[in-house]
Amino acid sequence: MWWPDFNASGTQTFLGDVVNLRLAWASSSMTFDLFSSGNGWVKDYSSASAAMALSYVYPRVLLMQSTSNLEDVIRGIHATTLALNMRMLTQYCWADFDKRFELAHTEYRQQRCLDQDADNAAVHLESLLRNVVWSDMVSTYGSTDGIFDVAIGAGVSEFPHGPAWLQSVHDAFVDVATEATYWRAKGAVRWQLPWQNAWQPGVDETITIQNALGMQQKLALKKIPYQHRGPAWTSMLLYYGFWNDISYAYSGGRSLVRNTTTHSPDEMQYRAYAGGGNGPVAHLTRNVLGPYGSIDAKVVPAPASLVTAFAEFSTAFAVALHADSTLVSFVTESTDVVINPVPMSWASPSLAFYGGSLLCVQGNPVDYVQESFGFDDACLAQNELAVTLSATNLAFALIGAQGMASLCSGGVACQEVLSTAQILYNHLGAQPTLASLFQAAAADVIDVCLVQYAANITSGNLLFLTQSLVTNLDDPWNAVGWVYLFDWLVQNREVVLFQGDVDSVTIISKAYATRSFAPSALEIPQSAGRYVHYLNLYISGMLAVATSFILFHAIQPKGGMMGRNFFHFNRVAGSTWVGRIFLFIRGMTAVIFLSTSCVSFTNQSALTQLAWNHMPVCNTAEEIVE
Structure with a gap:
């Protein structure tokens, strides 16, 4: 790369931290100045063990967020096996793009599909069927009277245009551009897969650095492996997968296509297959959200x-x-502290709490508020609601809550980090632009909340409690809510919209652990630079030897040297003692040195950043002379 002092644990890790932060909330391409003072980072990169902290949320967002890049989606389908494509966890709404053959489990969901997902290609089974090798479908799911035929094909064939449509999807793929054009012509202009925790998506991401010569080098930015979660798949309560859907329908000789002779009008069968039991959490979920x-x-x-x-x-x-x-110094010396906040409306001795996740239905009543849902929560423990406070996220929260925070109930460590955050807030909170931006943001996150399944001990009534992260009231909880929002933005948490037949709710997750990633030093090419360095040392050494002989001869009494001849030294001695090829390499080294910016990786009082440095005049003159 020809970047002096560039190493894996220092500069590369710093670049990874800066870029990863922006990728966490960038919705499209963006540009930013790496050398701006706004890109400083409070972290020690001097240790060989310095590493990036990667979020497992990032690959999930990449895979499960809505995208209009249909070409990329289609390429992904073709790069994936049929077995894995059938396990995308998509809960289909229609078999075809024209929405003639309905597949939703319930009438309410079918209407919800029409209202909110009519343009989502992922909920149309045709998007998959057109892009698989049909012989693979037949060998895996059978032909006539096979699994696919009983569950889908036979039902579709009952409609006037059904048989023709079934035939049209057989090996229909031509090329990516044609397929994407077809999808868009049918009104399917975006793609979004559902949130699920059956498996953790992996990601392998790099950044490309280009130097002054136009040479490019790719360096690792993220490496998160794919992980199948097996029995820890708790989101199967929401939907248990299309492969299970068609197998279940086949076992009973039923069709998943609505309004057909073999389709069962009894929606209870799907609820029973999904499970959940009849406990308080499941009972409240069915009543408040839907089955x-x-x-x-x-x-x-x-x-x-x-x-x-x-x-x-x-x-x-x-x-x-x-x-x-x-x-x-205040930031580096402060220590993170964990608190267990409780919204004022939930702080009642008459309440017993079953949990904060609709995916964990076996909780027992306890006297403390519990954690929200989590991708990695296998429902094995009932953990108390917890929030980690740092000087940074608390300063952010104080701006959002306009300086009001009652977070610490006598804890010394909590008071210390709050005091540090207050100092930071005093430097930042007075900025009118910042305050107005936070006020505008508050209105757009009013629906994001925490939930809790509870019961009134006195009356025995079951309660579905909600608490917005940010309210319009002067509520001390607002500061906690802004800490949650900070964690969301840096992908320590995620927000999921759960839509049921009765209602919907937008919930923020529990906090997630990060994955440590230390880039490999072997990725950074160094041999070429080392060879050029040694070659220039050899060239300079040979010229020094030649110079020594000439000077020795010049000081002799009968040397007879003319001073102006020294101006021809490089041209004569260089071609004779070194060689023209080596001189060319030396000259190109000087050109590269003069045309490359001086970038330094600086650390001032634990604040690390990249900075431009002016090249000393003596160095410039030296290279020009050479």
Whole structure:
């Protein structure tokens, strides 16, 4: 790369941290100045063990968010086996793009599909059928009277245009561009898969660095492996997968296609197959959201107003640290603390709590508020609701809550981190632009909440409790809510919209652990630079030897040297003692040195950033002379 002092644990890890933060909330391509004081990072990169902290949420968002890049989706389908394509966990709404053959489990969900997913190609089975090798379908799911035929084909064939449509999807794929055009012509202009925790998506991401010569080098940014979760798949309560759907229908000789002779009008069968039992959590979920087996879960991206507020905060925060080194000391010396917050409306001795996740239905009543749902929650423990406070996320929260925070009930560690955050807030909170951005963002996140399944001990009534993260009231909880929003933006948490036949709710998850990733030093090419370095040392050494002989001869009494001849030294001695090829390499090295910017990886009072450096005049003159 010809980047002096570039290494894996230092510069590459720093670049990864900066870029990963922006990728966490960037919805499209973006540009930013790496050398801006707003891109400083409070972290020690001097250790060989320095590593990036990767979020497992990131690959899930990549895979499950709505996208209009249909070409990429189609290429993905063709790069995946039929078995895995059938396990996309899509809860289909229609068999065809023209919406003639309905597949939703319930009448209410069918209407919900029409209202909210009519343009989503993923909920149309045709998007898959057109892009698989039909002989693979036949060998896996049978032909006439096989699994697919009983569950889908026979029902579709009862309609006037059904047989023709079935024939049309057999090996229909021509090329990616033609297929994408067909989808869009049918009104399927986007693609979104449901949120699920059957498997953790993997991602292998790189960044490309280009130097002044136009040479490019790819360096690892993320490496998160795919992981099948097996029995830890708790979201199967929401929907248990299309492969199970057609197998279940086949076993009973029923069709999944609505309004056909073999379709069962009894929607209870799907609820029973989804499971959930009859406990308090399942009972409340069915009454408040709708039946299991027919609940849609969708990843919710952070609204643009919140992203803008966070970006402005991040820049202002880094600039403030750059301007005042004492603030850096406050941040580095503060210690994160875990608190167990409880909304005021939930703080009642008459309440018993079963849990905060609709995916965990076996909870026992306890006297403390419990964690929200989580991708990695296997429902093996009832953990108390917890939030980690740091100086950074608390400063962010104080701006959102306009300086009001009652988070610490006597804890010394909590008071210390709150005091540090208050100092940071005093430097940032007075900025009118920042305050107005936070106010605008608050209105766009009003629906994001926590939930809790509870019971009134006195009356015995079951309760579905909700608490918005941010309210319009002067509620001390708002500061906690803004900490949650900060965690969402840095992908320590995720937000999912759960849509049922009765109602919908947007819930923020519990906090997730990160994955440590240390880039490999072997990825950074160094041999070419080392060869050029040694070659230039050899060239300089040979010229030094020649110079020594000439000077020795010149000082002799009968040397007879003319001073002006020394100006021809490089041309004569270089071609004679070194060689023209080596001189060319030396000259090109000087050209590269002069045409390359001086970039330094600086650390001032624990604040790390990239900086431009002016090349010393003596160095420039030296290279020009050579």
